[in-house]
Structures are given as C-alpha cells and as structure tokens.
Amino acid sequence: MATAVTDPPTATAKPAFTGEFTWVDPYTLVVDPFNHRHHHDNEEDTTEPDAELIASVEETGVQSPILLRPQPSGAPGNEVLGIIYGQRRHKAALIAADKAKAEGRPYFLLPALVRRDLTNVDDEALALSVLENKQRTDPHIRDYIEAARQLSLMDAPPAAKERHARITGLTRDEMKAAETATKLSPESLADAIAADFDLLELADYQEVEQVPGARTRLRQAKREDQSDGNGRRGHWAQALSKLRQHKEEMAKRVALIADLVSADITMVDWHPTWRDTKLHPLEDLLDQHRKKITPTTHAECPGHAASIDPSEPEVTWLCADWAKHGHTLTKAAARDTPTQQAEEERAKRREVIANNKAWRAARQVRHDFITNLCDAPGDAPDAIWKFTLSTILGTLDTYSSHISRHRTDLMAQFLKIADPNEGQAWYSRVDAPFGTLISRTGKTRRWRPLFAQVAAAYEHEAMSDRAWRDDIRINTVTWLAFLKERGYVLSDLEGEVLVNGLKQHKGRTPRPRHS
Structure with a gap:
C-alpha cells in the first residue's frame, strides 16, 4: 500500500514591524525620554560622535537611518519626533549642518525610520534603544541600570518582560541585577563602576553595601578571579559569603542593642580586659554568699549593665562597680596578672x-x-x-x-x-x-x-x-x-x-x- 506523501508547509515572509522611511531635518528632532543613553557627570559622554564619524557625515551625510517615534508633546499638525536610537549620528549631522550653514552651503537631511506603532509604547521603545546601542559604541553601565529600573516600574505582563530581556540582549539574571543595582547610593555606584563591577557584581555589592570595606574586599576578589583566568567567580563567592555573614552580625548587634535599650539596661563600652576598670563580667563575680551571679539574680543591682562583644554579636553582662555593690571576684579573676595558660585559653577561644x-x-x-x-x-x-x-x-x-x-x-x-x-519524624520518613x-x-x-x-x-x-x-x-x-x-x-x-x-x-x- 502506497504511503501518501505530504508537502512540507510553505514558508512565508513577513515584515518584522511597520514603519515609514522619511528624510528629516536634524534641527527638528528631540531625544526620546526613553532613549536609554545619557550623559553622566564627570564621565565620558558616549553619545558624542568621534572625529571620523563627523568627517564621514560632512562628506556623504548619514547613511544608516535613525529610529524615531512621535512624541506626545507635539501639537496637532506640528508633529515632534523623538530619537529612540541614533543620537551619535544625529549629533554628527548637527555638527556637519552647522558647518555647512556657516559656509553658506546646503546641509544634509537625516534618513529616518518613523515607528508610529511605538507611540506611547514606552517599554518597547526603551528595550529597542538598549538593543541598538548595545551593538554600537559601548553605552555606560549606568544606562543599563537606569533602563532596567524603568522597565521594572512599567506595568507589563511577565511575557512582555521576558521579551524585553531578549530584545536588550541581557540575561534574565542581568535584568534583575540591574534593577537591584539601582538601590545603590550614588557614591557606592560610582565607586563600584570605577572598580569595573559588571551588573551581577553590582547587585552583589548592593546587598552588602553597608558592610565596612565591602567594595575593597570584592574588588580584590575580582582581581584574584581574573588572575586565575578560568572565568569563574570563586574568590568573589568566598568574599561575598563572608560579607553577608558580617552583615547578619551587624543586624544582630543592632537588634541586641535595641532590646537592651528598650529594657532600660545600661550600656557600656567593650574592653578586651576588664582588669583595670571598675566593671567586671558577672562570670567573674560572686555574691555575698560566695555564689555565682547570673543576669537574673543581678538584675536588681544598681550596677547592672551590659556590653556587646565586637567579635561576636553576644551580650556580656557586667556590674558597673562590683566592689561598691558588694561583690567579690572569683579566684581566677582575683589573680593580679593573668597566667600564661589563661592568656592562651583566651587566644584559643578567639581563634575558635x-x-x-x-x-x-x-x-x-x-x-x-x-x-x-x-x-x-x-x-x-x-x-x-x-x-x-x-x-x-x-x-x-x-x-x-x-x-x-x-x-x-x-x-x-x-x-x-x-x-x-x-x-517528618525519623520513624515516619x-x-x-x-x-x-x-x-x-x-x-x-x-x-x-x-x-x-x-x-x-x-x-x-x-x-x-x-x-x-x-x-x-x-x-x-x-x-x-x-x-x-x-x-x-x-x-x-x-x-x-x-x-x-x-x-x-x-x-x-x-x-x-x-x-
């Protein structure tokens, strides 16, 4: 029995978008507010054309169309077009036009593609701006951060956000990282950019921004990873984990202090040794019956106080003036000088x-x-x-x-x-x-x-x-x-x-x- 042969489906072509090609006067254009490239103070302006581009435009005009869309600010019958991408070509055309006018010569119009379908479709316009500019002279990393922030604030469904990520050429993780990086303070962002952190690294840095020395430690880790030359971030991961741990300890310390303040407990500065002070930890003290003192039994003492150990977020309970309040020292604490064994034990504890x-x-x-x-x-x-x-x-x-x-x-x-x-309990696993x-x-x-x-x-x-x-x-x-x-x-x-x-x-x- 013969087997029927079916023809493969016929492939058809279709336009990727609708647009109108036109020639525009460079003096009539504005930069679209959702063009993602901006000039940042004290940093190179990547929207400025170089001498080679300017010379080319003076000679032959702009050869590659720029992308425009109508602006909502335009009055009826007086349409204003905004640049989605093509700022460098536009600026080169203006420079060439200024020179031509000064010399009494005609200047070139700009070739442009007008996308009327993008009118008021800000998220798509922004994504296209990121895509085009990513393929040309490198935009500043701040521009990616700002673009991601704007896209994240737009009311778009998940499918649209996935499309934005594909259009911009950024991974989903990079888009998310860029949104996180917007939370960095201006000073921290400038420092991190100077350290050449990428989008993922900026997001990591934002997480531990408040930890003292975080940028320096991460920058050193980045250098070590680069030195290894294997494309991995192993040193970065180790440094980041320690910084996260430090951040958790800072938060615990703040919470402990808040609890002590709310309980009206006197706070005193930490001392590596309390020997030469009126203060002493309760673990070194005995009451009038020669019994160990605990925070609970000491709570009514006028000298009841606390201090936070800087090496560990833990409370050390103390008496602010143990002799005045009738306490005595334990035999170990009463020694005039600490024994070598005691010092070694303390050093060992710190090491542990x-x-x-x-x-x-x-x-x-x-x-x-x-x-x-x-x-x-x-x-x-x-x-x-x-x-x-x-x-x-x-x-x-x-x-x-x-x-x-x-x-x-x-x-x-x-x-x-x-x-x-x-x-689950062990017996019901x-x-x-x-x-x-x-x-x-x-x-x-x-x-x-x-x-x-x-x-x-x-x-x-x-x-x-x-x-x-x-x-x-x-x-x-x-x-x-x-x-x-x-x-x-x-x-x-x-x-x-x-x-x-x-x-x-x-x-x-x-x-x-x-x-």
Missing part, C-alpha cells in the same frame, strides 16, 4: 570563634558549587563517576554513617528539589523519597542523584563545624581535594585545612578507600 565563622561562611559557597556540579548538563565527567562509585562501593565510614541516618535534606538541596522528608525523581531522570543524568548523595555524605559527616580543628580527618582532606580538582576555590581556612591535613596524613593521596 573566628574559624567557626570562616568555616560556616565557606559552607554556603561550597554547597552552591556542589549544586552547580549536580546541575551540569549531560553525563558526568570521568572523575565524578570514579569518585562517586569509589565512595559507594568502598568501605568509607563517612558514606556508611550517612546512609544509616536516612537523611535526605542536603541531597534534595543539591538536586534543587523539595526535601521529601521535611517535617518516606520509604522511596526520590522515587519520582528517579523515574523522570534520563540515562545521561542518572549520575546526579548518586553524586548528590555522596556529596551529602561528605558534607554531613566530614565537614562539621569541628572539621577544621587540629585532628583533621582524612575524609575531610579527601573531599576538599576532590572539590579543588573540580574547580572549587577554597577559602583561606579550607586551604589551610587541606595543607595541614595532607601533612598530618603524610602526603597520603586523598581518595575514597576501596573494599
């Missing part, structure tokens, strides 16, 4: 606080990197397959311990799905938590849940808050070494842990143990 904070700040960066690894297209590289299978099929206690806990939270996070056991994911995962992506589970095992079992301390486990070294090989930029502390761990394990090659 600082390193715990640094370790936690790096954790989020590391988790983001792992999530991106799990989201890579296609099949896994050989190195990931070998590491994953070596872990699963080996005798690694990190993996077996993790499996016995039946945790699914981190694995779900790395796969960017909801935790199927969130809120889902039997096949990733069944739906497995059934929908194609052959070339089946490595993802396996690697996500292995990564979760290492993160839970080998990267706890204590993992950086003196006795560094080989599994911690193994995991950091693997991530570094995959392109992860170690934080300063992670780098120290890897180096010290390799020394402790005598250069032993960090890899999962096989059975």
